[in-house]
Amino acid sequence: MxxxxxxxxxxxxxxxxxxxxxxxxxxxxxxxxxxxxxxxxxxxxxxxxGALPKGFITKLERAAGEDAPKRSDGLKPGGRLLREWNGVTHVVDVTEQGFRWRDKTWRSLSAIAREITGAHWSGPRFFGLNGGAGR
Missing domain, CATH: 1.10.720 (Transcription Termination Factor Rho, Rna-binding Domain; Chain A, Domain 1)
Known part of the structure; x- marks a missing residue:
């Protein structure tokens, strides 16, 4: 390697x-x-x-509290989404509570896509989960 x-x-x-x-x-x-x-x-x-141990990630997520937004069922915790937009790479981590982007937990990918672009986007489409991202 x-x-x-x-x-x-x-x-x-x-x-x-x-x-x-x-x-x-x-x-x-x-x-x-x-x-x-x-x-x-x-x-x-x-x-x-090496990545963070899974048990440690679970403890961090628990410490975030039960009130944190929940993520959609289509993605598994520990997943990572990458999207380049206007020369900037955006990394979104999938957690038990939702989606982590720029040190904040978000309830939906669409809200993150809207923040990144300033326009209404389908979050899954923007991140290429159902085809057509960036087309």
């Missing part, structure tokens, strides 16, 4: 090959090289350093 520093020097074909190696699926079409680099660097670092 390459070191995070090596990813910066990779060309597009090397980035696509690394994506395939890490995730065992081809990368989504039309991702920019900067976006590929950020996602791959994060994944390489997470695998090298």
């Amino acid at each position: 390459p070191h995070v520093d090596e990813i910066e020097a990779m060309d597009r074909q090397q980035l696509l090959a690394l994506w395939q190696d890490l995730f065992d699926v081809p990368p989504p079409k039309s991702l920019s090289r900067p976006f590929l680099r950020r996602v791959l660097a994060f994944e390489v670092q997470a695998r090298a350093m």
